[in-house]
Amino acid sequence: MEHKMNITGKEIIELGFKSAKWFPEAIEFINTNQLSKEEMINYLAQFKVEQIDLLTNPADFKINIKAKNELEDINVNSVVKSMEVLMKTPTIVNGAIMPDACPTGSSGTIPVGGIVVAKNAIHPGMHSADICCSVMLTDFGKADPKQVLDAAHSITHFGPGGRDRNTQFRFPMDLLAEIEASPFLNNQKCISAARSHLGTQGDGNHFLFVGTSKNTGNTMLITHHGSRGFGANLYSSGMKVAEKFRKEISPETLKQNAWIPFETEEGKNYWEALQIIRKWTKLNHEVLHDATLHTIGMQPENRFWNEHNFVFKDGDLFYHAKGATPLDAKFMPDITGPRLIPLNMAEPVLIVEGKTTENNLGFAPHGAGRNVSRTQHRKSKTGTVKDIFREETKGLDIRFFSKEIDITELPSAYKNAATVRNQMDEFGLGEVIDEVIPYGCIMAGDWQKNAPWKNKRRQDKRNRNNGRN
Incomplete structure (x- = not known):
């Protein structure tokens, strides 16, 4: 035998x-x-897993942008070409680009100002590391704008890292329980970031803006930031899981467009983790607004918020908005008012409403976007940093948390605000119902200029040079 x-x-x-x-x-x-x-x-x-090829006929996408000059023409062509490659991804069924669109990576990467609709699939690379980047407005009634900005300045936190134990906000136990129940979030790195980064705004284009309503004259506080290190950790985990699926089921798909099938256990868990990140990010805005109200002894007259960098679900369709403001109420389970579209520190924040159309897919722009990179913009400027700053922020109370001016966040770094607004009208991308006229704002600034490690490097270099003399 x-x-x-x-x-x-x-x-x-x-x-x-x-x-x-x-x-x-x-x-x-x-x-x-x-x-x-x-x-x-x-x-x-x-x-046996049947591998999925790229689409022979790429999915369609709507172009809600027009170039007005040569620089914009280069930008628009780059965005369109990138979208044409992206739309070959097998899960994709629809897409759109907004007037604030600008490229963010190699060809085939979703641009800022892009919306991509996938069937039964979540693409972590299409919401990027700054999950749930969002804006919140609180109406402070007839409060003095300077008083509000000063109070907020004493409370907020910009720059890298989080708050030390002495300045951390109390963390809700029910939210901690949700985090600990999530296979994606229940690790020390995520929990530590969730605690220490609460009440922080990061850097880049994130801001704390104070202005007055064009309609009522009331003072408004608006914050712009995302999920900080907490969300970035989920993004990293999500990309690793998506890459495993990509290698197995669609190796032809670009790495940045890998997806997690929603019908899998990983897909369901990732979707739930995204909702926890959303809840945390909303709280991240609220603690700053509430602490500012408390400091000046006020109650809010109104408050609303919206994310503009997230994944929205409608049945088996997942709308990946990489810098696009949801107009359709179905995308926001806790909708309390209109949406917010900031343009730049010297322009009003637009308060908008709108209806879903075939062109807009239920979205509006999220801001003004850029025509050139930060580096290109920096190189294009002549004169001293202080002179450029004074010229572009005349009449405004503009503050940098690091006390170092970041000229790549000044108004000239962004697309023309009037052009964005005109194209919103032209393509039916939301109706402006009010504007928050700027008084001033706080941003991180060039926090790397005098970062401790840079100062140490400079001192080490000085010591070496002195040793040679």
Whole structure:
């Protein structure tokens, strides 16, 4: 009688399968039932994954942007070409670009100002590391704008890292329980960031803006920031999971466009983790607004918010908005008012409403966007930093938290605000119902200029040079 050897994972891999979590169960079944080679191949057929090719006919996308000059023409062409590559991704069924669109990476990467609709799939690369970047407005009634800005300045936190233990906000136990119940978020790195980054705004184009309503004259506080390190950690985990699926089911798909199938356990868990990140980010705005109100002894007259960098679900469709403001109420379960579109520190923040159309897919722009990179903009400016700053912020109370001016956040770094507003009208991308006229704002500024590690490097260099003399 012939003695059969037990098979191992090696034999299954030799048959063309990649190591997977179903291996132990399959090996046990094959060995327990002493399957012949033919029987084993027939049994393993159920685990064979059919690879998905790129779309031969790329999905359509709507272009809600027009170039007004040569610089804008270069920008628009780059965005359109990138979208044409992106729309070959097998999960994609629709898309659009907004007037604030600008490229963010290699060809095929979703641009800022892009909306991409996928069927039963979440693409972490399409919401990027700053998950749920969003804006919140609180109406301070007839409060003095300077008093509000001063109070907010004493409370907010810009720059890298988080708050030390002495200045951290109290963390809600119910939210902590949700985080600990999530397979994606229940780790020390995420929990630590969630605690220490609460009440922080980061850097880049994030801001704290104070202005007055054109309609009522009331003072408004508006904050702009995302989920900080808490969201960035989820993004990193999501990209790793999506990459595993990409290698297995669609290796032709670009790495940045890898996806997590929603019908999988990982997909459901990732979607739930995104909702927790959204809840945390909303709280991140609220603690700053509430602390400012408390400092000046006021109650809010109104408050509303919206994210503009997130994934929105409608049935089996997932709308990835990389810098696009949701107009359609179905995208916001806690909608309390109109939406907010900031342009630049010297322009009003637009308060908008609007209806879903075939062109806009239920979205509006999220801001003014850029025509050139920060580096290109910096190189294009002549004169001293202080002179440029004074010229572009005349009449406004503009503050940089690091006390170092960042000229790449001044108005000239962004697209022409009037052009964006005109194209909103032209393409039906929301109706402006009020404007918050700027009084002033706070941003991180060039916090790297005098960063401790840079100062240490400079001192080390001075010490070495002195040693040579």
